[in-house]
Amino acid sequence: MQSFQHGYRSLGLLLAINADRLFFGAVIFAALYFGAFLGTL
Numbered sequence: 001m002q003s004f005q006h007g008y009r010s011l012g013l014l015l016a017i018n019a020d021r022l023f024f025g026a027v028i029f030a031a032l033y034f035g036a037f038l039g040t041l
Helices: 002-039
Strands: none
16 A cells, blocks of 8 residues: 555656646647647638
């Protein structure tokens, strides 16, 4: 159980560190999708 708690804590730390990278990727994807949508009009 203790190793599960340590693993969960380290996973949370990785997500906290890389949250800006995930957000940046999501924004790039949304911008490309929106640009493609506007291009089809």
